[in-house]
Amino acid sequence: MYINRALETSFLKLSSCYPVVAVCGQRQVGKSTMLHHIKDKDRNYVTLDDRNARRLAENDPELFFETYGTKLIIDEFQRVPELLLEIKNIVDKKALNGENNEGMFWLTGSQQFQMMKHISETLAGRVGVFSLSSLSQCEIENNIRDCFEPSVSFLKNRKILTGLSDVHSVYQRIFTGGMPKLYSSDIPRERFFLDYVNTYLERDIHDLEQVGKLNEFYSFLVFMAARTGQELKYDEIAKEIGVSSPTAKAWVSILERSGIIYILHPYYENVTKRLVKTPKCYFLDTGLAAYLCRWPSAETLENGAMSGAFFETFVISELVKGYYNQGKALNLYYYRDIDKKEIDLLFVDATGITPIEIKKAKNPNDADKNFSVLHKLGKNIKTGFVICMSDELIPYNRDVWLCPVGMI
Numbered sequence: 004m005y006i007n008r009a010l011e012t013s014f015l016k017l018s019s020c021y022p023v024v025a026v027c028g029q030r031q032v033g034k035s036t037m038l039h040h041i042k043d044k045d046r047n048y049v050t051l052d053d054r055n056a057r058r059l060a061e062n063d064p065e066l067f068f069e070t071y072g073t074k075l076i077i078d079e080f081q082r083v084p085e086l087l088l089e090i091k092n093i094v095d096k097k098a099l100n101g102e103n104n105e106g107m108f109w110l111t112g113s114q115q116f117q118m119m120k121h122i123s124e125t126l127a128g129r130v131g132v133f134s135l136s137s138l139s140q141c142e143i144e145n146n147i148r149d150c151f152e153p154s155v156s157f158l159k160n161r162k163i164l165t166g167l168s169d170v171h172s173v174y175q176r177i178f179t180g181g182m183p184k185l186y187s188s189d190i191p192r193e194r195f196f197l198d199y200v201n202t203y204l205e206r207d208i209h210d211l212e213q214v215g216k217l218n219e220f221y222s223f224l225v226f227m228a229a230r231t232g233q234e235l236k237y238d239e240i241a242k243e244i245g246v247s248s249p250t251a252k253a254w255v256s257i258l259e260r261s262g263i264i265y266i267l268h269p270y271y272e273n274v275t276k277r278l279v280k281t282p283k284c285y286f287l288d289t290g291l292a293a294y295l296c297r298w299p300s301a302e303t304l305e306n307g308a309m310s311g312a313f314f315e316t317f318v319i320s321e322l323v324k325g326y327y328n329q330g331k332a333l334n335l336y337y338y339r340d341i342d343k344k345e346i347d348l349l350f351v352d353a354t355g356i357t358p359i360e361i362k363k364a365k366n367p368n369d370a371d372k373n374f375s376v377l378h379k380l381g382k383n384i385k386t387g388f389v390i391c392m393s394d395e396l397i398p399y400n401r402d403v404w405l406c407p408v409g410m411i
Contacts, residue, residue, distance in 0.1 A: 004187045008037045009147045009328035010135055015041060017131035017330070018106035022094035025080075025122060027115035028135040029262035029287070031199060033183040034111040035078050037135070042109070047071050050078035057082055064089035073107055081112040087125040094129055115262050131330075136262060137181030137288045139324040140164050140411070150325030151411050153350045153357040153388055155404060158396050163409035170305065170363070170392050173408060177317045178301035180290015181324075196294040200224070203261070219244055223254050227264065227284065228295035232312040232319075234281045235266065255284070262287060265323050270336035270349050270356075279339040285319045292316065314363045314408075315347060318390050321411045322348075344373045355383030365392040371403045 010026070014037075018024045026034050039048070049071045051057045060067045060083040067086070068075075073093055080086060090108055097104035115134055122130050141148050144164050152158075167173050179185060185195055204217050204224075223244045240251040258264045267283045286292035293313065298304040304313060319335075326333050338346040338358070348359040358374045360367075370389040377384045386402060393405040 005036065005040050006033070006138060006142060006183055006187060007145060007147060008033065008135070009139060009142055009325075010133060010330075011037060011041050013328070013330040014038075014133060017133075018109070020105065021129060021131045022097070022104040022106070023090060023108045023110065023122075023126055023130040024106065024133070025110040025112065025130060026133045026135050027112045027262065029137075030113045030203065031182055031184060032135055032137045032262070034113075034135050035076070036183065038076050038109050038111065042076065046074050046076060046109070048076045048078065051082040052079050060086050068093065075107070076109045076111070078111050079113060080110045081114050081121065084121040084125075087121055091125055091129065113262070114260050133330055134262065134327040136320070136324045136327055137290075138183055138186065139181065139328065140167060140176065140321055140409075141325075143176070143181065143186060150329045150331060151322055153359060153385075155386060155396075158404075158406060158410055161410050163395075163407050165409075167407075167409035170365075171301070173314070173317070173392070174305035174310075175301040177289045177313050178293050178298065178304050180288045180293070182288060182290060185290070192290070193294070196291060199291070200295070216246075219246060220254065223251070224258075225295045227255075227258065228286060228292040229309070231284065231286045231289075231292050231316045233283060234279075235284045236281065263291070265319065267319065267335060267337055267348075270338050270351065279341065283337055285316045285323075287320045287323065289313055289317050289320060311363055315361045318361045318408060318411055319348070325411070338373075338377070340376065344376045346373050346377070349377075355385045356380070357385040358387040360387075360389045362389055362391040365394070367391050367405075371399065374403065 014024060014026065026038070028034055049056050051060060059070065064086055068089065077086070094104045094107055122132060141164060144166055146164060166176060179192060182195065184190055185192060204221060223240065226240060226243055235255065237248045237251045237255070241248045244251065259266055263286065265285045265287050267285060269279050269282060271280055293304055296309065298307065304310065322335065323333065334351045336349045336351055338349055346358050347361045350357040350359065356377060358377060360370045362370055367389055371387055374387050386404065388404050388406045389399060390406050390408055390411060393407050395407060396410065397405050399405050
C-alpha cells in the first residue's frame with residue numbers, strides 16, 4: 004500500500020525547472036518508493052547498492068549512462084559521487100545543443116549533508132535538493148496540507164488531525180513513529196526497528212566514516228535518544244561513551260548527515276553576551292528514539308520521566324517535516340539566557356519573532372512566563388503560541404494563544 008507524500012507536488016514542480024532533482028534523508032523513509040510512484044513510464048531506475056551497477060559507475064561512467072539511459076532514477080548515488088561530473092557533462096551538452104534537459108536525473112541518497120556538499124560543488128545551478136523524513140501526521144492520516152504557520156489567521160482555518168485529538172492517541176503516534184513500513188505492512192514494530200538499527204550500524208555507519216567501534220557507536224546512539232530535546236554537550240557525550248570530544252562531535256555529525264537528528268540552534272545576536280550558544284538535538288523519528296530508549300509501550304512512555312521531552316521532540320519533528328515537505332527554508336531557533344530563561348521555539352523572519360512554548364498539559368499554567376524577555380532584543384515580538392493538548396485554538400491572554408498539537 005502506497006502512502007501519498009506531501010513532497011510529491013514540490014518535487015515534480017522542481018523537476019520541470021532543473022535538469023537534476025535530489026531527495027535525501029535517512030533510510031527507509033520512502034524516498035525511492037515516492038519516486039517510483041510519481042515517475043513516468045519511460046524513466047529507468049538503478050541503485051548503487053547493487054555491486055555490479057556501482058562497479059560500472061566507478062570504472063566507466065559513460066558506459067554506465069549508455070546502459071541505464073539519461074532519464075533516470077539513481078538510488079543511493081552518494082556511493083559514487085564521481086558520477087556527478089558525468090551528469091554535469093550530460094546536462095550541459097543538452098543545453099548547448101538547445102535541447103530540453105529538465106528533469107533528466109532524479110537522485111536519492113541517505114547521507115544528506117555529505118550529499119549536498121558533493122552536489123553544491125559539482126552541480127551548482129543545475130540541481131534542486133529536498134529532504135525527506137519519515138511520515139508526518141498529515142501523511143499518516145492522508146490529509147496533505149501546508150506546513151504550519153504561527154499566525155492566528157492561518158490557524159483559524161486549520162483543522163485538528165483526528166488522530167491527535169487526545170493525549171493517549173498522541174503518545175501512541177509518538178511511540179510508533181512515522182516509518183512508512185509500519186503503516187503499509189503488518190511488520191511488528193520491535194522487529195522493524197531491530198532490523199533498521201542493525202542495517203544502519205552495519206551498512207551506513209561503517210561506509211560513512213569507517214567507524215570501527217560499532218558497539219560504542221550503538222551506545223552513543225542510545226545515549227543521544229535518551230537526551231532528545233536537551234542541549235548538545237560534546238564533553239558530556241564523550242565522558243559517558245568513553246570516546247574523545249572530537250569523536251563525539253564527528254558522530255553527532257554522522258547522525259545529522261544521516262537524517263536521524265535535527266539540530267536546533269539557539270537564537271543570539273552580538274548585542275548581548277547573556278544568551279546561551281549551545282544547540283539542542285531532536286530525533287526526527289520519535290518511534291526510533293523510543294525504541295532505542297527501550298520504552299515498552301505508549302502508555303509507559305506517556306507516564307514516564309521522558310514524557311515531556313518526547314512530546315517536545317514530536318512537535319519539533321512535525322514542524323521540521325512540514326517545512327521539508329514544502330521545500331521551504333527553516334528559520335527555527337530556541338532561546339535561553341544565562342539566567343536560565345528559556346523559550347522552546349522561535350519562528351524568526353524579517354517581520355519579527357514569534358515565541359512558542361510546547362507543553363503536554365491541556366491547560367498549561369504560566370506557559371508564557373518567559374516571553375517578555377524577548378523585548379530586550381529590540382525586535383518586533385509577534386503574538387505567541389503554546390502548542391499543547393488544548394481542544395481548540397483559543398486565546399490564553401491578549402498576546403498568546405493556545406494551539407492544539409493536532410494543528411501542527
